[in-house]
Amino acid sequence: MSETKKGSKKNVETLEQVTIRFAGDSGDGMQLTGHQFTDTTALVGNDLATLPDFPAEIRAPAGSLAGVSSFQIQFSSREIQTPGDHPDVLVAMNPAALKVHLSDLRSNGTIIVNAANFNKRNLQLAGWDSNPLEDGQTLVDYKLIDVDMTRLVGEALSDMGLPPKIIARSTNMFALGLLYWMYSRPMDTTIKFIETKFKSRPEIVEANKRALQAGFNFGYTTEEISTSYVVLKAKKPAGTYRNIMGNQALAMGLVAAANLNGLRLFFSGYPITPASDILHILSGYKHFRVLTFQAEDEIAAVTSAIGAAYAGALAVTATSGPGMALKSEAMGLAISAELPLVAINVQRGGPSTGMPTKTEQSDLFQAMYGRNGESPIVVLAAATPADCFNTAYEACRIAIEHMIPVILLSDGYLGSGSEPWLLPDIDALPPIKNHKVTDSNGEFYPFDFIDQEAMARGWAVPGTPALEHRIGGLEKDSRTGNVSGDYDNHQQMVDRRAQKVAVVARNIPLATIHGDDSSELLVLGWGSTYGAIRAAVDSARKQGYSVSQLHLRHLNPFPSNLGELLLRFPKIIVPEINTGQLTRIIRAEFLVDANVLSKVSGKPFFPSEIEERIIQILGEK
Amino acid sequence: MSVNTAEIEQPALKRKDFVSDQVIRWCPGCGDYSILAQVQKTFPELGHRKEQIVFISGIGCASRFPYYMNTYGFHTIHGRATTVATGVKLANPDLSVWVVTGDGDSLSIGANHLVHLLRRNLDINILLVNNRIYGLTKGQYSPTSEPGKKTKSTPFGSVDRPLNPPAFALGSAGTFIARSLDVEGKHLQKMLAAAYQHKGTSFLEIYQNCLIFNDNAFVDLSEKPHKLEHQLLLEDGQPMLFGEGHNKGIRMDGHRPVVVDLEQDGYSVDDIVVHDKSDKMLALMLSELTYMADFPTPLGIIYQEQQDTYEDLVHRQIEAAVQQLGKGDLQALLHEGHTWIVD
Numbered sequence A: 001m002s003e004t005k006k007g008s009k010k011n012v013e014t015l016e017q018v019t020i021r022f023a024g025d026s027g028d029g030m031q032l033t034g035h036q037f038t039d040t041t042a043l044v045g046n047d048l049a050t051l052p053d054f055p056a057e058i059r060a061p062a063g064s065l066a067g068v069s070s071f072q073i074q075f076s077s078r079e080i081q082t083p084g085d086h087p088d089v090l091v092a093m094n095p096a097a098l099k100v101h102l103s104d105l106r107s108n109g110t111i112i113v114n115a116a117n118f119n120k121r122n123l124q125l126a127g128w129d130s131n132p133l134e135d136g137q138t139l140v141d142y143k144l145i146d147v148d149m150t151r152l153v154g155e156a157l158s159d160m161g162l163p164p165k166i167i168a169r170s171t172n173m174f175a176l177g178l179l180y181w182m183y184s185r186p187m188d189t190t191i192k193f194i195e196t197k198f199k200s201r202p203e204i205v206e207a208n209k210r211a212l213q214a215g216f217n218f219g220y221t222t223e224e225i226s227t228s229y230v231v232l233k234a235k236k237p238a239g240t241y242r243n244i245m246g247n248q249a250l251a252m253g254l255v256a257a258a259n260l261n262g263l264r265l266f267f268s269g270y271p272i273t274p275a276s277d278i279l280h281i282l283s284g285y286k287h288f289r290v291l292t293f294q295a296e297d298e299i300a301a302v303t304s305a306i307g308a309a310y311a312g313a314l315a316v317t318a319t320s321g322p323g324m325a326l327k328s329e330a331m332g333l334a335i336s337a338e339l340p341l342v343a344i345n346v347q348r349g350g351p352s353t354g355m356p357t358k359t360e361q362s363d364l365f366q367a368m369y370g371r372n373g374e375s376p377i378v379v380l381a382a383a384t385p386a387d388c389f390n391t392a393y394e395a396c397r398i399a400i401e402h403m404i405p406v407i408l409l410s411d412g413y414l415g416s417g418s419e420p421w422l423l424p425d426i427d428a429l430p431p432i433k434n435h436k437v438t439d440s441n442g443e444f445y446p447f448d449f450i451d452q453e454a455m456a457r458g459w460a461v462p463g464t465p466a467l468e469h470r471i472g473g474l475e476k477d478s479r480t481g482n483v484s485g486d487y488d489n490h491q492q493m494v495d496r497r498a499q500k501v502a503v504v505a506r507n508i509p510l511a512t513i514h515g516d517d518s519s520e521l522l523v524l525g526w527g528s529t530y531g532a533i534r535a536a537v538d539s540a541r542k543q544g545y546s547v548s549q550l551h552l553r554h555l556n557p558f559p560s561n562l563g564e565l566l567l568r569f570p571k572i573i574v575p576e577i578n579t580g581q582l583t584r585i586i587r588a589e590f591l592v593d594a595n596v597l598s599k600v601s602g603k604p605f606f607p608s609e610i611e612e613r614i615i616q617i618l619g620e621k
Numbered sequence B: 001m002s003v004n005t006a007e008i009e010q011p012a013l014k015r016k017d018f019v020s021d022q023v024i025r026w027c028p029g030c031g032d033y034s035i036l037a038q039v040q041k042t043f044p045e046l047g048h049r050k051e052q053i054v055f056i057s058g059i060g061c062a063s064r065f066p067y068y069m070n071t072y073g074f075h076t077i078h079g080r081a082t083t084v085a086t087g088v089k090l091a092n093p094d095l096s097v098w099v100v101t102g103d104g105d106s107l108s109i110g111a112n113h114l115v116h117l118l119r120r121n122l123d124i125n126i127l128l129v130n131n132r133i134y135g136l137t138k139g140q141y142s143p144t145s146e147p148g149k150k151t152k153s154t155p156f157g158s159v160d161r162p163l164n165p166p167a168f169a170l171g172s173a174g175t176f177i178a179r180s181l182d183v184e185g186k187h188l189q190k191m192l193a194a195a196y197q198h199k200g201t202s203f204l205e206i207y208q209n210c211l212i213f214n215d216n217a218f219v220d221l222s223e224k225p226h227k228l229e230h231q232l233l234l235e236d237g238q239p240m241l242f243g244e245g246h247n248k249g250i251r252m253d254g255h256r257p258v259v260v261d262l263e264q265d266g267y268s269v270d271d272i273v274v275h276d277k278s279d280k281m282l283a284l285m286l287s288e289l290t291y292m293a294d295f296p297t298p299l300g301i302i303y304q305e306q307q308d309t310y311e312d313l314v315h316r317q318i319e320a321a322v323q324q325l326g327k328g329d330l331q332a333l334l335h336e337g338h339t340w341i342v343d
């Protein structure tokens, strides 16, 4: 479809979906630019998914490959599941950004560069032998829009007498303005944002607004671009939406669980990428009476949470893999003391310090088995940024209703990625029943089950008259909680702790299949691979392949129908951002021939990677 | 925070109300028995409701303590009693929270947490039972063991320099630092009461004799007649006198303490330094005395100052936020920022 925009000689084309990647130096404001484009795109009504990607260093050397920061967004008029694989448009603010990201661009894709930054020094730093904008071959397969943004912004601001540094810093707004024009988006959200963010510095507000406008105007006037695009509103279920990042949704899920169920939220954390945001966000929710505690280390974070749980709070701690390693002894204490606790692991690349800002799903084994002794624990995983809300709520529900610690796995991709979120009806969230005891009714046995079904002991919190009792990490008598070295009792307690996890299966939804109840191939997944798997499976199904998807939120215990469902499928693959952790658990548990599709590069799966494997297994059509 | 509600209208408690039904498993003659007895004797006098009292411990001989107290109790993991206690106190500031720990538990594996509890100044009482040895693991040297000490893990003598607990606490911005001795029942009771009354973190070091692995570590302090020569019993506002009939005292020679004999050296009581528990420099000097040859060991309140407690500040900030922003509204929270409607 093609029409002419009023007052312009340019064509307007309608597209179904677009993927844009903004890339530049860490100091170029690419994250901010991406977030602005996202906010505006959300309000336009497109479905979208985003993927920020930044270096672990706060400021790697300017112009270097290590210092490149990027933000990818896919937006569409139909439902989408991922931030897209190969971008249609690459905004490269400097030669390093072009170098790092060029190979991902789809052929014939559009490259927008700030030509001013393609000087000798920057080219050298980025390892270009010749200037790719001029060598006549590097970029032949692409559509190049090369703009001297620095000069154009400088001209737009010429009467303001601003230092060159400020001018250079406003070029990201020029790029944003240009893309707003190209994709027919309004600028008012961003203008409002600029006015609020730089409220105290009117000259910066003015500079950014003018740069934004200059970019927009450039698109309108330049001969280089002949077409602008429209991406229509996506058809999505009715309701109120907002754009949400995973860590944000997670924090809100925790607040909801406490707030709606009469519990005090105690949250402790120690700064660690990519989980710190949860601490930051909850620290701002003091008016919800959230108690946040920045502990002196990871161990203090989890043990203070255990103390708070003992004292009757909804206790939560969040960290990433290395921090989880430090917490493992204390997790055993929570298991032994049968206290409700939620420990969140926003996974990142490992081992050791690994790749702090890159995503991975490699801590499933750690969650399942990473403690001394027989120490089973409930494990959940969130599937999408918005799903972090529900999963957080669910983790709290299980912890409180079963008097048991729960590990919630998220990851860097979910934590800082975003998507539109259909705001939930909070009245429809399941009520969480706690087991606080206020009355002894005669003799009180702290380790007797107060809820047989849930195998939950009474939550007799300090301060309750006549229920004074002692608990601890030594093996304890199954009724009194007093220290016990009795052999039969130990056997009984080991069995009991395993049973406690097992009975959670009765209190969680059954697994469901997307696609056909039985098909040739099942793609089984957990966590953040959800979107890529869904996109791949849907695409393959459209082409006539017999393939279905089963995605797990509950990893321990599994939904009780999982074994039966798996047996319906002759072939099972499990895409995982690890070397096959769920795969091995599934094989061991159900004796099925599940095979891993592994990728551990620090990047999430592209749908195309999964689709290729599906086609490879089922044969070309 | 209504700490005081716990202090009114309770039926009078007796010592036996604080005794649990558990058989005590310490070695016969262990100093811990006396410490437990003094705690159980002191508590009825403190007048705190029993259900509002929580004992939290880590790992070690002394850390079995909570099982023997008929209050709420949590025997946690090695070194972490202080952090568990922090969570308990933050979640419920009304509770009277007591940490029982040892020199290994709190000065080795848990030293980091001890620093941070002290500097935050939560109203938690720490009983640091110091026997200068690892007892439960059968006799290895500890961070407070003296240099040269021969133990199972140091058959040729320890080359570690020992840590000075009161100085450690001072350096961690502690607001109440005191010391007592397992066998000095009355003194210990007084210190326990003072620790309870202090609003802020109370750090009470209690020398304890481990007769199995480090017998007589404090014999100079515990047995007559030597003890008079070795105990410097501190009283706020009183001159630092010690010895038989208070015949000796500490005089400051510039910044240097010296022991003077009032009967022989020609000094009078007026020459003796007067204890001022709010004086940090003096407190540092007193902390060091323990490790200086020929000086007596200070017992009593070495240092005390009044500071806001962490839990008060935290809860006040929360209340201020509620005042300022209104009580959090979940629906509004979900809808904050940009939203759009699809119909």
Ligand code: SF4
Binding pocket: B025, B026, B027, B029, B030, B031, B032, B061, B062, B131, B135, B136, B209, B210, B211, B212, B213
């Ligand atoms: S080993 Fe020492 S400290 Fe431990 S109980 Fe025996 S005497 Fe007491």
